[in-house]
Amino acid sequence: MKKFFSPILLCLSLCGLAPLALFAQSAAFSVSDVVSGEYFAEELRAMRPSKARPETYTRFSDDGRGVVRCSFKTGEVVETLFQSDSVRFGGYVLSPDEQKMLIETHRRSIYRHSFTADYYVWDVQRRTLTPLSTNGPQQVVEFSPDGERVAFVRANNLFLVDLGTGSERQITHDGERNAILNGIPDWVNEEEFSTDRNLAFSADGSALAWVRYDERAVPIYSFPIYKGLAPAHAEADEYPSEYAYKYPVAGAQNASVSAWAYDIASGQTRQINVPLDAEDYIPRLLATADAKKFAVCTLNRHQDCMDIYLCDPADGSAQRILREQTDKYLSESAYGDLRFYKDGFVLTSERTGHAHLYLYGLDGTLKRALTQGDYDVRTFYDYLPASGRTLFAATDGGPLRTAVFSTDKKGRLSRLTPEQGTAGALFSTDGQYFVKTFSNLTTPPVFSVCDAKGQTLQTLKDNAQLKAKMQPWAGTKEFFSFKTKDGVELNGWMIKPRDFDASKQYPVVMYQYSGPGSQEVRDRWQTGFYPGGLFENVLCDAGFICACVDGCGTGGRGSEWERQTYLTLGQKEAADQVEAALYLGSLPYVDAERIGIWGWSFGGFCTLMAMSEGRPAFKAGVAVAAVANWKFYDSIYTERYMRTPQENAEGYADNPISRAANLHGDLLIMHGTADDNVHYRNCAEVCEAYVQAGKPFDMHIFTNRNHSIYGGKTRAYLLTRIVDFFKEKLLQK
Numbered sequence: 001m002k003k004f005f006s007p008i009l010l011c012l013s014l015c016g017l018a019p020l021a022l023f024a025q026s027a028a029f030s031v032s033d034v035v036s037g038e039y040f041a042e043e044l045r046a047m048r049p050s051k052a053r054p055e056t057y058t059r060f061s062d063d064g065r066g067v068v069r070c071s072f073k074t075g076e077v078v079e080t081l082f083q084s085d086s087v088r089f090g091g092y093v094l095s096p097d098e099q100k101m102l103i104e105t106h107r108r109s110i111y112r113h114s115f116t117a118d119y120y121v122w123d124v125q126r127r128t129l130t131p132l133s134t135n136g137p138q139q140v141v142e143f144s145p146d147g148e149r150v151a152f153v154r155a156n157n158l159f160l161v162d163l164g165t166g167s168e169r170q171i172t173h174d175g176e177r178n179a180i181l182n183g184i185p186d187w188v189n190e191e192e193f194s195t196d197r198n199l200a201f202s203a204d205g206s207a208l209a210w211v212r213y214d215e216r217a218v219p220i221y222s223f224p225i226y227k228g229l230a231p232a233h234a235e236a237d238e239y240p241s242e243y244a245y246k247y248p249v250a251g252a253q254n255a256s257v258s259a260w261a262y263d264i265a266s267g268q269t270r271q272i273n274v275p276l277d278a279e280d281y282i283p284r285l286l287a288t289a290d291a292k293k294f295a296v297c298t299l300n301r302h303q304d305c306m307d308i309y310l311c312d313p314a315d316g317s318a319q320r321i322l323r324e325q326t327d328k329y330l331s332e333s334a335y336g337d338l339r340f341y342k343d344g345f346v347l348t349s350e351r352t353g354h355a356h357l358y359l360y361g362l363d364g365t366l367k368r369a370l371t372q373g374d375y376d377v378r379t380f381y382d383y384l385p386a387s388g389r390t391l392f393a394a395t396d397g398g399p400l401r402t403a404v405f406s407t408d409k410k411g412r413l414s415r416l417t418p419e420q421g422t423a424g425a426l427f428s429t430d431g432q433y434f435v436k437t438f439s440n441l442t443t444p445p446v447f448s449v450c451d452a453k454g455q456t457l458q459t460l461k462d463n464a465q466l467k468a469k470m471q472p473w474a475g476t477k478e479f480f481s482f483k484t485k486d487g488v489e490l491n492g493w494m495i496k497p498r499d500f501d502a503s504k505q506y507p508v509v510m511y512q513y514s515g516p517g518s519q520e521v522r523d524r525w526q527t528g529f530y531p532g533g534l535f536e537n538v539l540c541d542a543g544f545i546c547a548c549v550d551g552c553g554t555g556g557r558g559s560e561w562e563r564q565t566y567l568t569l570g571q572k573e574a575a576d577q578v579e580a581a582l583y584l585g586s587l588p589y590v591d592a593e594r595i596g597i598w599g600w601s602f603g604g605f606c607t608l609m610a611m612s613e614g615r616p617a618f619k620a621g622v623a624v625a626a627v628a629n630w631k632f633y634d635s636i637y638t639e640r641y642m643r644t645p646q647e648n649a650e651g652y653a654d655n656p657i658s659r660a661a662n663l664h665g666d667l668l669i670m671h672g673t674a675d676d677n678v679h680y681r682n683c684a685e686v687c688e689a690y691v692q693a694g695k696p697f698d699m700h701i702f703t704n705r706n707h708s709i710y711g712g713k714t715r716a717y718l719l720t721r722i723v724d725f726f727k728e729k730l731l732q733k
Contacts, residue, residue, distance in 0.1 A: 230712025399556025551576025672705030
């Protein structure tokens with residue numbers, strides 16, 4: 001389960017549909033303003049640092065119809081690589097030498113990360129465009145290191161195209177939906193290991209390795225698809241159709257995994273003999289700088305032990321070079337940030353209580369800690385073997401802020417971004433330049449090009465127009481902290497109405513997510529349900545104060561803080577939201593009898609838990625796409641924090657369903673019938689529990705909508721319903 005992310009924002013960010021022209025403003029900031037895109041920040045889209053020309057990077061052109069090369073020193077366009085008014089494309093992949101480009105068209109989403117598309121090969125020098133394949137859509141396209149071949153998946157099988165001859169070769173033949181997947185993960189591996197692919201070419205392009213997922217023994221989950229609207233499903237006009245896929249709930253059978261390699265010259269396929277227990281995972285398979293070696297990461301079902309193997313595709317042998325183990329669970333960064341270089345590999349570990357980077361030799365010998373100190377590395381950008389520099393972003397003086405840093409080969413720390421807020425970077429492949437992104441609570445994203453020491457050379461976009469445009473609507477944003485009854489200090493943000501009067505008492509709407517390692521309270525523009533607090537502005541204009549508090553188990557405060565919710569998801573998190581409501585209610589300008597809470601996904605779960613915690617702190621709440629019992633949710637995410645229901649029956653037993661009789665306050669439940677992530681089953685079961693407990697509630701069901709609940713006018717309807725519900729329940733004393 002990942003934090004909910006708006007597909008509207010994603011579309012506007014990637015496709016450049018975020019016009020900032022001024023328009024006639026209404027008397028109040030409205031939901032239509034939120035979803036229109038008129039108040040979204042401008043971005044630099046699809047940026048990629050160049051390996052062939054390290055002083056440059058590539059990105060979408062400003063009109064979204066092409067791909068351009070830009071100078072890292074000036075940010076100016078130095079070359080147009082691709083431009084077309086006739087080809088509607090949504091992405092691009094450059095070959096290593098950047099002489100060819102795969103142009104993505106007709107994207108069709110599968111799950112959160114995965115999709116199929118029709119790809120075309122663009123020859124940058126010859127200016128020719130040819131189909132990659134004419135035999136059907138492709139998935140997870142991958143250039144060989146020499147740029148002469150492209151591997152991809154179609155219908156769960158691997159294929160290889162020789163770009164010189166145009167010949168297409170099928171590598172696997174056992175792929176089948178809901179059965180065997182080659183090179184692409186099944187639903188749960190994709191969702192919870194955050195990747196849509198698990199395949200790689202060897203360093204010299206002579207071999208291709210991949211993970212095979214056998215999900216034949218995984219139980220099927222199905223739900224009806226109705227005709228609906230926007231879009232309408234014609235096939236369901238007379239009777240509903242059915243969507244069925246493999247989904248392992250907590251404790252159920254997972255897909256079995258294995259690693260394979262294909263020798264391109266001989267056409268021989270060989271299994272890689274990685275030692276695996278029956279329930280182990282392979283979250284990552286990576287190429288190394290050694291053409292004769294792939295790296296395969298394995299993870300046990302408890303996710304507290306990861307092994308890294310170096311594997312020879314020629315004979316299938318595997319040698320373990322490292323074991324990373326902990327007493328609770330490993331974070332995704334342990335395998336997600338793993339990076340191989342000529343002289344070894346870099347691993348992210350929380351062994352000291354904070355996330356730090358460590359350099360190992362290819363034999364698994366620890367060379368040195370690349371970072372150390374009382375902070376958490378948030379993003380690992382790169383390690384430069386020639387100079388020994390390490391480039392990363394980390395917490396800055398506490399969990400609220402993030403800065404970009406580098407360390408040298410002696411471990412000396414240099415700060416590259418002086419601003420107070422949240423900074424990120426896209427570094428050139430030689431580390432001599434970077435594009436900095438900076439924002440804070442009141443400053444929209446600013447994009448600048450900087451040199452290796454962090455000196456700003458040029459501002460590319462400052463979103464000043466957006467900031468000025470927001471000024472008439474913006475409420476007062478501020479941070480606060482308080483201590484719970486147990487003396488634990490929690491951080492929060494608050495947005496007050498623009499006409500705030502401290503002599504009055506206001507109702508409060510609290511928003512939260514609360515999931516393990518998540519963080520809502522940060523000094524950045526992306527604050528609230530939409531960046532810039534857009535949705536909160538609607539509530540503020542209606543007469544509310546909006547607030548958010550990060551409780552136990554959230555991110556940015558070290559591994560011990562995050563893991564204190566282990567085996568008891570929802571208990572401490574809900575108690576902290578109650579504590580936050582009690583604190584807010586003690587403020588002279590807050591009406592303690594009119595406090596509401598809401599959240600989506602894990603935030604919906606925590607809303608239900610907090611409203612039934614036992615202390616009647618909330619008068620109203622809204623739970624969107626909420627988990628009702630962790631037994632209903634997927635294996636990988638749930639077991640990471642809860643182990644299996646068989647091992648932790650007591651932890652699973654405390655949930656919104658078992659707490660139904662304790663529900664206090666007016667409740668609105670919202671869910672999509674086609675949610676493939678948090679199934680509608682959760683909504684049905686918790687609603688039945690409330691009925692049997694005699695607890696009244698409101699609900700709204702969205703036909704054929706997935707976990708993001710959007711499409712047509714759906715998102716605007718949902719947000720309006722939330723606003724109207726809180727107005728009805730909280731504005732009147």
